[in-house]
Amino acid sequence: MLSFLRAIGAGFFAFLGATGRLFLFALASLARVLRPPYYLRATLRQVIEIGYFSLPVVGLTALFTGMVLALQSYVGFARFNAESSVATVVVLSMTRELGPVIGGLMVAGRVGAAIAAEIGTMRVTDQIDALSTLSTDPLRYLVLPRLLAGLLTLPFLVLVADVLGVFGGFLVGTYKLGFNPAAYLEQTHQYLEAKDVVLGLVKASVFGFIVTLTGCYQGYHSRGGAQGVGQATTYAVVSASVLILLSDYFLTQAFFTR
């Protein structure tokens, strides 16, 4: 019994320790914003890498999510004659919830893994030490541009996801479920508020930060060659996904339940 409690306690303290280290890493990296030099070229490269190159995967996922959402909600709502709410459900679900979460998770898989692998490889091949010997702060050069790019580009990415998700719902609603296009669009507009979209984009920004932070943190602290880099990549994706879903609950509670 005692050893069981000890194991739980050790696990809990390990979790607290890891959270503290992640927090300090984020703080140390963000503090670099206050003082030059700034690496604009590196930041721009990350904006393109994270934002532009994630467009196909996020867009495609959002499109099909919107389509499935329309189908599923139609089937469910038909049971109590509320089919007309399909458009409202699709647009609110996409903007408030699914756009940011699906976008965040897809970017975690694509970008978080790539960041952890790239920085992890740099760590185990001495490239990060080489940066220091070349009078370049690795947190400023490697981590800060990625954090800023994640923070700034995810909202735009999710905005595209929102539009494509709603469009997917519209396609299914009008071509498969027989809704009148004008009536569907009218329903889409009727109950949508600016707050739904904006707070969804704020969520996206938080998720972008989480994805890039965990990718950078895991890569930066990887050790032990190829196996260590592989482990860092796995941890980056898993921890980003868990943190996205965890923070999504608290953000939803803070934004939408008052």
Next chain:
Amino acid sequence: MNRDAVAKISVRGLKKSFDRKTVLTGLDIDCAVGESLVIIGGSGTGKSVLVKCILGLLRPEAGSIRIDGVETVGVSAGARERLMHKMGMLFQGGALFDSLKVWENVAFGLTAGRSVEREAAREIALAKLAAVGLGREVGELFPAELSGGMQKRVALARAIAAEPEMIFFDEPTTGLDPIMADVINNLIQKCVRELGATAVSITHDLVSARKIADRIAMLHKGLIIWEGPTAEIDRSGNPFVDQFVNGRAEGPIEMEIRAL
């Protein structure tokens, strides 16, 4: 003579451990201005750890590292950055940035570390590449497109690009054929001489050590167990050094070999 007064680098009582493994156990060593010091020793004896402590990449648990007479252990990030301007490092594996072209690698310390304009830095980088025997066309390639010897030469060009006062070489000839190793040794000699820099190299390649060193020190179990002029390495009178220099399996240095 007070050695601290003239030493470019002075290390005293340096201790460094990783988890339960103690690597450096109170190491003392000095390197004079303009001197080429080579530290020899078996694998895992702490040679790289010593150099990383001097560079500030690792923080020792105890001891002092003075550069130009100024203590460097525990200095602020800003002071460390200024200190790095005096140093260059050639890593064992080259540690070239594989996402950047060769010339961008060589110019990196100038563009990112010292805010030199890209075009000016490019010209300096191409001149440094020429100094290590590589043409302008190599500058446009990526590190993955180069052979091991060429990568070492690019890494050397990067280490000297900002004309540092101190250069550190970590196993500069490891993994190279004897001819390419000699080319690298010649380049190290030439570059260090032209810059008038202080050089600290770590290696277990005795041919390389004899060629580039003014003075050799041997590291064993976290301590310097012998040091002296290069010419005296063969008559050191130290059984550990004799075993290492002659490459004998039998002797006071016991390799940790686990039975299968």
